[in-house]
Amino acid sequence: MQSVKNKTNRSPEASAFYTAGLILLGIVVVSFIVSLFWTPYEPDATNAASKLLAPCLEHPFGTDNLGRDVLSRVMSASKYTIFISAAGVAIALILGTVAGIPAGYFGGITDRGIMLLGNSIMCFPGILLALVAVAVFGPSVTNVIWALGLVFAPTFARVCRVGTMEIKELDYITHARVMGVKPVRIMTFHIFPNLVGQLLPATVIGLANMTLFESGMSYLGLGVQPPDASFGKMLSEAQAYVRVAPWLVIFPALMLIFYILGLYFISEGLRVNLSKGGK
Amino acid sequence: MKSKTGYFIEKLIELILTLLVVSLLVFAAFSIIPGDAARVMLGPNASEAQVELLRAQLGLDKPLIVRYGSWLLGIITFNPGTSYAFNMSVAELIGQRLPVTVGMSVIAMLMVIIISYPLAVVSARKPGRLGDQICSVIGHVLFAIPPYAASLLLILLAGSLFSLVTVGNYVSPKDDFFGYVGCLLLPSFAIALPKIAMSFKFLRSSIIEQRASDYVRTSKSHGLSDLKILIRHVLPNSNVSSITIISIILSDILGGSLIVEQVFNLPGLGRLLLMAIERRDFPLLSGIVFYLAFITVILYFLSDIAASLADPRIRLK
Numbered sequence: 025m026q027s028v029k030n031k032t033n034r035s036p037e038a039s040a041f042y043t044a045g046l047i048l049l050g051i052v053v054v055s056f057i058v059s060l061f062w063t064p065y066e067p068d069a070t071n072a073a074s075k076l077l078a079p080c081l082e083h084p085f086g087t088d089n090l091g092r093d094v095l096s097r098v099m100s101a102s103k104y105t106i107f108i109s110a111a112g113v114a115i116a117l118i119l120g121t122v123a124g125i126p127a128g129y130f131g132g133i134t135d136r137g138i139m140l141l142g143n144s145i146m147c148f149p150g151i152l153l154a155l156v157a158v159a160v161f162g163p164s165v166t167n168v169i170w171a172l173g174l175v176f177a178p179t180f181a182r183v184c185r186v187g188t189m190e191i192k193e194l195d196y197i198t199h200a201r202v203m204g205v206k207p208v209r210i211m212t213f214h215i216f217p218n219l220v221g222q223l224l225p226a227t228v229i230g231l232a233n234m235t236l237f238e239s240g241m242s243y244l245g246l247g248v249q250p251p252d253a254s255f256g257k258m259l260s261e262a263q264a265y266v267r268v269a270p271w272l273v274i275f276p277a278l279m280l281i282f283y284i285l286g287l288y289f290i291s292e293g294l295r296v297n298l299s300k301g302g303k
Numbered sequence: 304m305k306s307k308t309g310y311f312i313e314k315l316i317e318l319i320l321t322l323l324v325v326s327l328l329v330f331a332a333f334s335i336i337p338g339d340a341a342r343v344m345l346g347p348n349a350s351e352a353q354v355e356l357l358r359a360q361l362g363l364d365k366p367l368i369v370r371y372g373s374w375l376l377g378i379i380t381f382n383p384g385t386s387y388a389f390n391m392s393v394a395e396l397i398g399q400r401l402p403v404t405v406g407m408s409v410i411a412m413l414m415v416i417i418i419s420y421p422l423a424v425v426s427a428r429k430p431g432r433l434g435d436q437i438c439s440v441i442g443h444v445l446f447a448i449p450p451y452a453a454s455l456l457l458i459l460l461a462g463s464l465f466s467l468v469t470v471g472n473y474v475s476p477k478d479d480f481f482g483y484v485g486c487l488l489l490p491s492f493a494i495a496l497p498k499i500a501m502s503f504k505f506l507r508s509s510i511i512e513q514r515a516s517d518y519v520r521t522s523k524s525h526g527l528s529d530l531k532i533l534i535r536h537v538l539p540n541s542n543v544s545s546i547t548i549i550s551i552i553l554s555d556i557l558g559g560s561l562i563v564e565q566v567f568n569l570p571g572l573g574r575l576l577l578m579a580i581e582r583r584d585f586p587l588l589s590g591i592v593f594y595l596a597f598i599t600v601i602l603y604f605l606s607d608i609a610a611s612l613a614d615p616r617i618r619l620k
Contacts, residue, residue, distance in 0.1 A: 140317075144324035147599045148592070150558015152576075153328075156592055159580040160332050236449050240562050243451050244577065259452055263566065266458050273459060277452045285447035292443070 038296040045289030052102050052283040059099035067100040068092065068251045076269045086271040088261065094271065098279050101253040105283055108169055108248075109234045113227055115173025116234075120180025125211045125219070127181065128188025135185070142178035151175075151237050155246060163246045172234050183226045187219045225294040232287035239280055255280040310611055310618045318604045325596045326378065330371050333585050374589070383590040388582040393590040396575060402476055403571030406483065407560045410491035411498070412553055419499045423506035424533065430511050439507075442500035450559045454493040454566040461489060473569050490567045494559040498552045505548045509541040543614040550606035554599040 064083075071091035079086045085094035127138040145153065157171035191197060192215065200210050241247035242256030250257060255276045262272035358364050365373075377383050383393040426435045448456070474482035513519065514537055522532045561573030572591055579588040611617045 140320055140324055144321050144328060147321060147325055147554075147603070148558075148596045149554045149599050150561060152558055152561065152592060152595055155561075155576070155580070156329075156332050156588070159588070160335065232447070239449055240451060243449075244562060244565060246580075256449075256451075259455060263455060266455060270459050273452075273455045277448075277456060280449065280452060281444070281447050284449075285444060288443055288447055 035296060038293040041289045041293030041296065045286045045291075045293060047286070048282045048289065049286030052279055052286065053106070055099045055279070056102040056106055059096075059103060063093075063096035063099050065093035065096045067096045067253055076265065078269070079271050085275045086269065088258075088269070088272055089265060094258075094275055097253040097258060098255075098275050101255050101258060101276065102279060102283070104165065104242075104248050104252070104254045105235055105238070105280070108165060108172070108238045109231045111169045112172035112176065112234045112238070113230045115169065116176035116230060117180050117223070117227060119173065119177035120182075121184050121216065121219075121223075123177065124181035124184025125188050125215055128185035129192055129207065129211055129215065131189075138181065139185070142181050145175065146178050148175075151240050154237060154241060155244070158241065158246045163249060165248055168238060168241060168247050172237055175237070176230055176234060179230065180223065180226060183222055184219055187222045188215050191215050191218050221298070225291045225298065228287050228291035228294065232284045232291070235280070235284050235287075307612075307618075311608065314604060314607050318600060321600050322597065325600065326375055326593060327371075329589050329593045329596070330374060333589050334367060334370075378590065378593055383593075384586040386579075386584055386587040388578065388584040388587065393587050396587060397572065397590060397594065400570060400572045400575050402483070403473070403487070403564060403569050404557070404560050404573070406476070406487050407491050407494065407564065407569075407571065408553065408556045410484065410487055411495040411556045411560070412549075414492060414495040415498045415502050415552060415556075416549075418495075419502040419506060423503050423510060424538075426503070427507045427510035427514065430507075435507075438503065442503050445496045445500040446504075448497060450494045450497065451562045451566050453496050454490060454563050457489055457493055458566075486567075486569075490560075490563045490569065493566075494556050494563050498556060502545070502548060502552060506541060506545060509544050510537055513537045513540050543610055546606050546610045546613065550602045553602055557595060557598065 069092060071087070074083070074087050074091045076089055077083050077087040077091075083093050083095065085098060087093055088097070123138050123142070127135040148156075154168070154171040154175050157174065158167050161167045161170075188211075197210060197214060200214055205214075238247055239254070239256035239259075242254040243260045245257075245260065248254035248257055258276040259273060259280075262269070262276070265272050355364075363370075374384075381394055385391065386393050386396055389396055422438060426438045429435060474486050476483040518536065519532055522536060523529075527535075560571060561576060564571040564573045565577075572595070576588070576591050578584075579591060
């Protein structure tokens, strides 16, 4: 954790990861910010006169089967990718911390119970549990966020639990306990702040993994609903035109990969820094 | 240190408890499903009496705990009831779709092992060299591609290269085994790609770690060749950690196949799952979801046991 803040400790390897990651992530984030104010065309505006146009000057990324501008749609789709992953990770972080720290702190039956629930949630392969949740409550952006938050919570709970188990053995926690500080206060003010360094890489990876899941659900039609654009949905619509209009696949896929890869690179940089400096 | 049987029993209890919680999660999820299944099946024109009769036939009028009990009993005896939508036994429906999902998972797993193992061994020989770095970067990129997007890109690539990949033609293994394997190759590869990257990364760092340890240095000073040290000492030791990784990868592959089969239009469990969701087919949906989780729980259990046999120190924890 210390090394993340202390810039002099950065290894060249970590810097390379940070640079690559920030560039890739930057492309997606900038296109998202710009899309808030301006897109070349209306993302949902159909145009019968310009169906399936290959990339050209007017439409740099081409147009789809309904004549919608792919660049505009890609730009507006980035908003869902960023929003859903951020909101989902926030929920997972809160749930995971609230469950994981007490599990690590109290141990015993509390720990066993919480971990049993967490492990059971992790036993549903891939997006299965999120799919079920969305199937039950109906496909909508809010439900996808809640479902993904729930599915990812155990990952964060594990990080918190292991971290707490290490920290609670330290002298200052014993001191606090001897002085009669309440467990809730110890966990909130003395343990949690020291977990931030370990939660940071987990959060970045969580964002990437959540995007993988979200786009998969949108691809299956159980995520962002049309006519709103999302990368997964765009790819599923493009599927019928893979051969005739490859640009419909390439550009959304590229943006999706940029976002995920950018996050992976940043988390890799964090990991390299943590393993070389810090501890 | 716990004895072998003690550890086994502890893991077995954990397995049973996990399965119980899993079954509760599945059942709870479908009990709060909005919409009355009987009403959905009969349509809006059915009379209240007809709906009540069907509800009674389906056992929907019984209290929740009784329904959970009978559902659980059915599911653990591999007799999870009859599908509302297909009017067929759920076990039979799942059985029909299993060859696709299982075949894809097995082929993808084989690809992961065959490709990632040699790459990791070669890469770890000279860490930091150009070849190693290229492999690592490609690994990161592959890791970031969602399997279904990889499928589309592969179709694009394979289509323009040989135009021999026919999408959507499933061949049953009973008719033509090689045709069956052939039609599953490309989808399996799409699922395998990110997992190859994952397995490569873990194996590589585990081999590098092992090679830096004292016993390797000692073996070297005893005059053992690099290859002998690798095969006799380094690989077996890194295998212990790969057991756990492999079980995680297998479960991921299983989950990934659900989406990828949609791209290739294959009649697997994923398609069945989507149909069950669409038609609010509770017995079918809960059956698929439970058994997929069941397979994963068993996988993790087996990998725990295998890892503890390979490395008894694990039982210390």
